[in-house]
Amino acid sequence: MPLQSMEQVLGKAARRFGGPGGAIAVVKDGNLVGERLWGYADLDKRIPLTSSTQMPICSITKQFLCAVMLDLEQNPTQHMADKGVDIRNQFTEKLHQLLRPELTQGTNLSIQNLCDMQSGIRDYWAMTALWGANPEDQFLIERDGSAAIERTRSFHFEPGTEFSYCNVNFYILGRVIEQVTGEPLGKLLKERVLVPAGMKTALLCPDTAQHPGPCVGYEGSEKTGYRAATNKIEWAGDAGLVASLSDMVAYEAYLDRIYPDPRNWYHTAIEPQTFSDGNRAKYHYGLSHVNVEGLDTIGHGGALRGYRLHRRHVPSERLSVVVLFNHEADASAAVDDVIRGLLDKPKPAAKDIAANPSWIGTFLDCDSEMAISVSKGAQPGEICISYAYHPDTEVVRLTSPNEAQSKSMSASVDGDTLSVYCISDNRKLEARRIVQRDNIFEDTSFQGDYYCSEVESTFHCNGESGVLYGSFDGYLGHGPASPMKYLGDDVWALTCQRGLDAPAPGDWTLSFHRDGNGSVVDVKIGCWLAQGLVFSKT
Numbered sequence: 001m002p003l004q005s006m007e008q009v010l011g012k013a014a015r016r017f018g019g020p021g022g023a024i025a026v027v028k029d030g031n032l033v034g035e036r037l038w039g040y041a042d043l044d045k046r047i048p049l050t051s052s053t054q055m056p057i058c059s060i061t062k063q064f065l066c067a068v069m070l071d072l073e074q075n076p077t078q079h080m081a082d083k084g085v086d087i088r089n090q091f092t093e094k095l096h097q098l099l100r101p102e103l104t105q106g107t108n109l110s111i112q113n114l115c116d117m118q119s120g121i122r123d124y125w126a127m128t129a130l131w132g133a134n135p136e137d138q139f140l141i142e143r144d145g146s147a148a149i150e151r152t153r154s155f156h157f158e159p160g161t162e163f164s165y166c167n168v169n170f171y172i173l174g175r176v177i178e179q180v181t182g183e184p185l186g187k188l189l190k191e192r193v194l195v196p197a198g199m200k201t202a203l204l205c206p207d208t209a210q211h212p213g214p215c216v217g218y219e220g221s222e223k224t225g226y227r228a229a230t231n232k233i234e235w236a237g238d239a240g241l242v243a244s245l246s247d248m249v250a251y252e253a254y255l256d257r258i259y260p261d262p263r264n265w266y267h268t269a270i271e272p273q274t275f276s277d278g279n280r281a282k283y284h285y286g287l288s289h290v291n292v293e294g295l296d297t298i299g300h301g302g303a304l305r306g307y308r309l310h311r312r313h314v315p316s317e318r319l320s321v322v323v324l325f326n327h328e329a330d331a332s333a334a335v336d337d338v339i340r341g342l343l344d345k346p347k348p349a350a351k352d353i354a355a356n357p358s359w360i361g362t363f364l365d366c367d368s369e370m371a372i373s374v375s376k377g378a379q380p381g382e383i384c385i386s387y388a389y390h391p392d393t394e395v396v397r398l399t400s401p402n403e404a405q406s407k408s409m410s411a412s413v414d415g416d417t418l419s420v421y422c423i424s425d426n427r428k429l430e431a432r433r434i435v436q437r438d439n440i441f442e443d444t445s446f447q448g449d450y451y452c453s454e455v456e457s458t459f460h461c462n463g464e465s466g467v468l469y470g471s472f473d474g475y476l477g478h479g480p481a482s483p484m485k486y487l488g489d490d491v492w493a494l495t496c497q498r499g500l501d502a503p504a505p506g507d508w509t510l511s512f513h514r515d516g517n518g519s520v521v522d523v524k525i526g527c528w529l530a531q532g533l534v535f536s537k538t
Contacts, residue, residue: 009341010036013334019327020218020226021049023245024338027320030256032249041215041326043226051245053215054201055324056208057309058302061241062170062286063269064193065185066115069177070265070285071192077181094176102153108276109159111176114169116273117283120155122530124148124168125501129508130457130525130533131474135305135498138232139476141206145171145236147475151455156368156531160276163283163425165529167238167501170286174237185237197254202243208233208304211242217306218327226327229306233500239302245324248311252320255313270298270315275426282424291407292336293345301332305502310335317343328502350381353398356413359383362487363418363431368531369511369524371487372418372431385411387420387429387528434488441466445520446492446512450535452525459525459535470494470510490514496527505529 010024014036021039025032041049072080073087080087091111096104103109103121113119127148128139139145152168178185186204194202205211208231218226243251258264269285282289290297290312299312310331311322321338323331340346355376360383363372373386377395383404386393396404396411403412408424416433446468450459457474461484468484485493490512496505505527512523522536 006034006342009338010034012341013323013337014038016337017325017329017331017334018222019325019329020216021326022329022334023049023051023053023322023324024334025051025245025249025252025322026338026342027249027252027256027322029318030253032253035245035249037245042213043216043218044228045214047214049215049326051249052201054212054242054244054247055215055309055326056205056211056217056239056302056304056307057241057243057248057324058239058304058307059167060300060302060309060311061204061235061237061239063300064189064241064286065170065173065177065237066269066285066287067193067265068185068188069115069173070268072177072181072188074263074265077183079182080180090180091176094180095172098172098175098179099149100153103155107155107159109155111173113159114173115285116281117163117165117169118160118275118281119166119169120157120159120162120164121152121166121168122156122533123164123166124152124171125499126505126527126529127151127455128476128500129479129496129505130452130455130459130472130530132457132472132477132479133474133500134477134480135500135504136230136232137476137500138209139234139500141171141234141236144476151475153454156526157427158276162275162427163281170238171236177237185240189241198250199243199247200250202241202247204240205242206234206236206240208235215326217304219306220327229304231305233304239304245322248322248324252311252313252322255320256318259315277426279426281426292339293347295339295343295345297339299335303328303502305498307502312339314339314343319343350377350379350397351399352380354401355381355383355398356401358415359413361433362491364434364489364491364509364511365429365431367430368526369491369509370526370528370531371434371491371493371507371509372420372429374413374418385409385420387422434491436486436488440486445514445518446490448520449538450523451538452533452535455533457533457535459523461523468492484510490520494525
């Protein structure tokens with residue numbers, strides 16, 4: 001790995017992703033071999049970003065939480081050992097005490113499901129929009145988190161059958177660990193992971209409004225300008241760690257040291273996992289397996305309003321890359337670029353295949369009633385698929401005019417029928433094309449109030465002449481009104497680009513239903529993080 005090549009690769013990444021500031025580190029064979037820092041921790045005060053600048057690493061925390069849990073199973077506290085009960089069974093018993101019986105009695109929900117994002121529980125950061133939260137509202141662990149769990153009464157798929165990213169899984173795991181051990185999570189993380197890893201300044205700081213300075217996270221872009229982001233979330237295990245680039249370098253070196261030992265937590269965490277049907281799962285114990293041009297890489301990203309972060313390990317090469325941004329550029333793409341550049345793994349060009357015109361349009365999954373949008377790609381031989389209005393559109397490469405493939409999705413189109421297999425989610429979609437009606441803007445039957453007793457939320461649909469707005473009321477307050485976009489048939493999208501968490505849910509699909517007389521009676525509402533909730537018209 002020549003030094004000049006390293007400098008070129010890191011310099012290219014810095015120029016591409018820019019922003020207020022950024023930091024990249026490359027660890028090879030347990031040693032720091034490349035580092036690039038640029039810009040400012042604080043633009044207004046002109047404080048440079050350095051390798052000792054602490055940033056919230058957000059969802060990267062999840063693997064640390066799993067490390068603590070796995071270490072407790074091998075090395076329980078004296079209090080746990082004295083109970084004479086298997087440690088995993090202690091965790092399971094506490095899980096059943098924390099959740100409503102609808103989620104635990106007569107179901108297959110397990111601690112393992114939570115660790116692997118296979119629980120089927122809807123994500124609470126998406127649900128806060130339905131509960132009336134405003135983007136700058138405060139959210140506290142005990143006051144608001146426990147109330148969210150009380151309103152979690154069903155799954156959007158059977159546990160173990162699919163993958164769906166869900167922060168509440170790790171909120172629950174955090175509470176389980178604290179209550180079983182009788183010790184605070186920050187203490188456990190420090191003693192069992194941070195100190196052994198040599199992460200000298202890393203700490204758990206649950207309150208995002210109280211992060212140590214001087215770093216500021218920024219929303220916006222060069223086009224719109226950058227502004228300091230406001231965060232008032234209190235994290236509980238799904239995020240919360242704060243660390244510097246030097247801390248993360250120490251962590252990567254620590255993983256390199258312990259990786260060969262099959263008895264340690266990391267070796268357990270990166271073992272292949274499956275769904276209940278035997279298909280391979282790509283997420284296990286807070287870590288995601290990502291294929292980069294034939295290489296199995298293992299890591300995780302993090303996002304908070306104003307921050308984007310990612311770390312990735314390539315075991316076959318003993319190579320790790322860490323990217324920390326105090327702005328909202330794509331840190332995962334930056335990691336991919338660095339790995340490709342350093343290992344000379346260029347992204348292969350798409351085949352110049354003409355797409356069947358029937359690809360383009362909006363479709364509705366017949367089961368979940370989630371919208372799927374298909375558009376032309378930026379390059380020949382590519383199309384873009386946005387399922388359930390996930391913030392990240394999947395670029396899929398054509399293998400024939402009617403078939404396409406990416407590392408996480410395969411799809412085909414046959415006239416007005418779209419078939420999609422979401423590989424990472426283990427979810428098969430059969431979707432029908434929806435078509436816009438000319439008279440839809442004269443239809444006033446959508447307006448009104450709708451209520452979902454399961455989650456105790458009210459949806460208000462207001463407006464006229466087809467210019468509709470939606471808003472939600474719930475235990476967190478009265479949420480902002482958001483514009484609705486007509487998609488086709490009786491299906492609309494409700495924009496939610498800024499929520500308590502970042503990235504926000506994106507767009508919610510609103511699929512309205514009519515009775516035999518043509519009157520709208522209810523609407524099924526869902527997004528990529530929370531699906532299948534029916535609101536009845538009142």
